[in-house]
Amino acid sequence: MSLKETLQQCRDNNDFSPLVSAVPYARLLGIGCIKIGNDVVFTLPALKDNIGNPTLPAIHGGVLGGFIEHAAILQVIMAMDEPRFPKVVDLSIDYLSAGHFRDSYAECRILRMGRRLANVQVVIWQTSKSEPVATARAHLLLV
Amino acid sequence: MSTDSNEAKPFDLEELLRQYVQGVRHSRVLGMELMQVEPPGLVLRLPYSDKIIGNPETGVIHGGAITTLMDQACGLAVAVALAPEFDITPTIDLRIDYMRPAEPGKDVFAYVEGYRKTRQVVFTRGIAYHDDRSKPIAHCVANFTRMGLNKKPWGNQKES
Numbered sequence: 001m002s003l004k005e006t007l008q009q010c011r012d013n014n015d016f017s018p019l020v021s022a023v024p025y026a027r028l029l030g031i032g033c034i035k036i037g038n039d040v041v042f043t044l045p046a047l048k049d050n051i052g053n054p055t056l057p058a059i060h061g062g063v064l065g066g067f068i069e070h071a072a073i074l075q076v077i078m079a080m081d082e083p084r085f086p087k088v089v090d091l092s093i094d095y096l097s098a099g100h101f102r103d104s105y106a107e108c109r110i111l112r113m114g115r116r117l118a119n120v121q122v123v124i125w126q127t128s129k130s131e132p133v134a135t136a137r138a139h140l141l142l143v
Numbered sequence: 144m145s146t147d148s149n150e151a152k153p154f155d156l157e158e159l160l161r162q163y164v165q166g167v168r169h170s171r172v173l174g175m176e177l178m179q180v181e182p183p184g185l186v187l188r189l190p191y192s193d194k195i196i197g198n199p200e201t202g203v204i205h206g207g208a209i210t211t212l213m214d215q216a217c218g219l220a221v222a223v224a225l226a227p228e229f230d231i232t233p234t235i236d237l238r239i240d241y242m243r244p245a246e247p248g249k250d251v252f253a254y255v256e257g258y259r260k261t262r263q264v265v266f267t268r269g270i271a272y273h274d275d276r277s278k279p280i281a282h283c284v285a286n287f288t289r290m291g292l293n294k295k296p297w298g299n300q301k302e303s
Binding site for chain 2: 022023024025026027028029048049050051052053054060061062063065066067069070085087088089090091092093094095098
């Protein structure tokens with residue numbers, strides 16, 4: 001099934017899990033998504049294979065980075081009329097506190113989506129949205 | 144080669160860092176391997192594997208796996224910059240620029256160095272590449288803060 005057909009099916013069924021599971025790397029990290037009305041919250045379950053620092057223990061900073069990046073990609077694909085995999089040009093992550101070994105959540109906000117580029121803001125939290133673990137922004141090339 | 148059993152083991156940063164990477168579970172899952180420590184820099188390898196594919200149509204690996212490689216390599220570069228002292232050093236921030244896609248089937252290497260250290264902060268930068276450092280896949284900068292909690296030398300480090 002093409003990406004466009006997958007996306008159409010996801011929109012029709014209001015279930016975006018086929019889109020999420022289409023990518024091996026997203027399956028490795030265990031990324032999922034929850035749809036609330038038209039909004040989407042991406043999920044990263046506490047998996048032992050995602051641990052970085054063994055003593056805390058904490059989620060690997062790179063795993064949070066990969067989660068952020070994939071959440072931004074999915075958010076942009078969902079917003080596209082003609083869906084295709086966007087290319088990440090750059091990504092800047094601020095780590096606000098240790099990502100403990102807990103479930104993590106990501107919410108994305110597309111601040112601008114032009115013809116060529118999208119600017120996406122991502123917030124990661126664990127226990128409460130009011131206490132973000134990391135914030136990030138990314139530029140994605142759409143063409 | 145004669146060794147005196149009472150003599151302290153020589154400080155081998157490369158071996159300590161190699162063992163450290165083995166202890167970081169997600170880096171082990173990705174099969175990362177420390178290739179070389181050449182102060183102020185080091186080389187870390189990310190082998191190609193199907194599980195890190197980001198685009199199933201092309202087989203190109205996900206940027207997230209490269210971000211993880213760079214994050215790990217920058218963290219190790221902090222240890223190189225501080226050696227033989229050891230400190231807990233959380234990442235403050237990390238920025239990555241993707242200059243060209245990785246080629247399917249090829250391993251990715253990171254060359255990273257600490258280029259400035261102060262009492263509070265260590266600054267690192269580096270690139271990801273396949274076989275030629277003049278043709279980088281990605282460029283990265285990451286800054287780390289020093290907690291100042293543990294100044295014991297690496298060699299005496301007893302990890303709980």
